Amino acid sequence: MNFRILKKAKRGYGRLGVIETDHGVIHTPSFVPVGTQATVKGLTVDQLRSLGTESVLCNTYHLYLRPGDKTVKKMGGLHKFMNWDRPIWTDSGGFQAFSLGAAIEHGVGKIASIFPGRNQKDVGEKERVIKDGLTRITEDGVEFRSHLDGSKHLFTPEKSMEIQENLGADIIFAFDECTSPLHDYQYTKKSMERTHRWAKRSLVAHKQKEKKQSLFGIVQGGAYKDLREISAQFIGSLSFPGFGIGGSLGKSKKDMYKVLEWTMPHLPEDKPRHLLGIGSPEDIYECVKRGVDTFDCVLPTRLGRNGNALLSGENLNIKSGRYLKDKKPIDKKCKCYTCQNHTRAYVSHLFRANEMLGPILTTIHNLFFMEELMKGIRKSI
Ligand SMILES: [Zn+2]
Known part of the structure; x- marks a missing residue:
């Protein structure tokens, strides 16, 4: 190394x-x-x-x-x-x-x-x-x-x-x-x-x-x-x-x-x-x-599995029923696969129906969020 x-x-x-x-x-x-x-x-x-x-x-x-x-x-x-x-x-x-x-x-x-x-x-x-x-x-x-x-x-x-x-x-x-x-x-x-x-x-x-x-x-x-x-x-x-x-x-x-x-x-x-x-x-x-x-x-992946999506402000509890009719992505500005392809309503539904794709999509978003965060930090240095 x-x-x-x-x-x-x-x-x-x-x-x-x-x-x-x-x-x-x-x-x-x-x-x-x-x-x-x-x-x-x-x-x-x-x-x-x-x-x-x-x-x-x-x-x-x-x-x-x-x-x-x-x-x-x-x-x-x-x-x-x-x-x-x-x-x-x-x-x-x-x-x-x-x-x-x-x-x-x-x-x-x-x-x-x-x-x-x-x-x-x-x-x-x-x-x-x-x-x-x-x-x-x-x-x-x-x-x-x-x-x-x-x-x-x-x-x-x-x-x-x-x-x-x-x-x-x-x-x-x-x-x-x-x-x-x-x-x-x-x-x-x-x-x-x-x-x-x-x-x-x-x-x-x-x-x-x-x-x-x-x-x-x-x-x-x-x-x-x-x-x-x-x-x-x-x-x-x-x-x-x-x-x-x-x-x-x-x-x-x-x-x-x-x-x-x-x-x-x-x-x-x-x-x-x-x-x-x-x-x-x-x-x-x-x-x-x-x-x-x-x-x-383990935080970003554990949060993702449990339905907490990382945002720059407060985390989004995607499991909440309030997102079931929400046509927005988890984060409008996010370029991750999940936010480019799926609505909050869909991801929320997946969690509530215990479908394995829910945790997967939220984990993808969270790890992408961390990568972007680190890129931003590297840029700022
Ligand atoms: Zn995203």
Whole structure:
């Protein structure tokens, strides 16, 4: 992978760039749609290409459990398996192991409120909260049970590298622990230090195999200024070709912007920065200004499947009965396939009749909206 900065914004820290991989280029700032199970739900790869999508991010945890990374490898790797010839990213599997893996026993770790809304109070080192799911975190890695069949698994940095190598994405991530906004300072610090050790182990495991993949390191440290600075300095000093900013970004958007302001100055300027799991249109503007190059998020596709069409103002709940006689497209100004060919009335009807085309058409609109948004941002830089 090669990253070139083409231009820097006059104000703020935004940059225009291009990531070059063996499977083509990603123009940055870029939004990366999520294809959890080696598919961006509901869309063919031709449809994705026609939307202008340059890369997709697949989930290591899901593909490891099903169909299995070894199966994907036998099928020629993710690109061949899903017939997507453009760049692919995979995450480390850590986040899903914590959030989806069920309980093994009450161990050293605690992952309280990666499960949103279950616990509203701050969590101290000795408290563990989750009713139906606890994952055990040790120095070695993360033990968890599959959410599919309850089988027991262990993810370590070495295992995550092995799985991601079998999957064969262009850009992969170091194994990390994602803390929650409710974790206290002491736990976040301890976890960050472990993530740093895991980052080194990920690098060693990755180097040994001399793969063509680019391994990105992940900065942690929660919403604590000194921890973010320490983490960015440490991870930034290792020989990663790019960086992910992960973990808790605080409890509000303001916190998130602060986290970025603390982190960015300590990362090498000439390497790409990816913000994990963030992707609402208003966040993207603010994060690009603070120096983020790429984003991945399930939001646009999940909203689309649920009947929420992205608009520059408020989202449109296309399922609502009020659109059943509306002859306008979802967005008059939009040039996407859906808006060029169908009325709100039709899409609304499809949702209300539980037809699969409804979610597909709205997903097409939403991903096109994100592409246009990013084009606009790139132009403005
Ligand atoms: Zn549209």
